[in-house]
Amino acid sequence: MNGLRVAALMAATITTGMMAGVYWAYGMAFMPGLAKVDDKTFVGAFQAADRAIINPVFLGIGFVGTLLFTALAGLVSLKEKALPWIAAAFVLYLITMILTIAVNVPLNDALKAAGDPNTIDVTAAREAFNEARWRTFNNVRIVLDLAAFTLLAWALYLTGKSATQP
Numbered sequence: 512m513n514g515l516r517v518a519a520l521m522a523a524t525i526t527t528g529m530m531a532g533v534y535w536a537y538g539m540a541f542m543p544g545l546a547k548v549d550d551k552t553f554v555g556a557f558q559a560a561d562r563a564i565i566n567p568v569f570l571g572i573g574f575v576g577t578l579l580f581t582a583l584a585g586l587v588s589l590k591e592k593a594l595p596w597i598a599a600a601f602v603l604y605l606i607t608m609i610l611t612i613a614v615n616v617p618l619n620d621a622l623k624a625a626g627d628p629n630t631i632d633v634t635a636a637r638e639a640f641n642e643a644r645w646r647t648f649n650n651v652r653i654v655l656d657l658a659a660f661t662l663l664a665w666a667l668y669l670t671g672k673s674a675t676q677p
């Protein structure tokens with residue numbers, strides 16, 4: 512059981528870190544870069560990036576897989592000292608999923624639904640997108656996901672430490 516516990520916890524930690532990296536990259540590079548381009552470039556680039564990220568690997572292993580790996584890590588650690596840390600990480604990551612689904616995805620979808628940047632009013636589409644709201648909630652996702660990653664790393668440390676004690 513210890514092997515499964517460590518493997519599940521490692522998978523949860525790695526995927527949580529990967530998701531934090533996605534949010535971080537959007538927050539620190541992608542969105543600031545797009546903030547400096549014209550409206551047509553912004554709309555076209557954001558639409559293309561959002562279409563690309565919606566794929567089975569990202570959604571299955573990253574976005575949803577992270578929650579499932581964390582749940583599995585918790586289930587196989589029910590009697591372990593690491594459980595509270597895993598549970599807290601689960602809750603924090605779940606909140607990032609809720610924020611994503613409730614705030615970021617609807618903004619993304621509305622921008623995609625606006626249509627082809629060559630045929631729409633890109634200034635109106637960009638304004639309706641509400642970059643400030645998207646970035647604010649992305650920053651919250653960064654903080655929550657980094658906190659979840661830190662908690663899982665601590666849980667992994669505790670799990671390793673308990674494995675070496677008699």
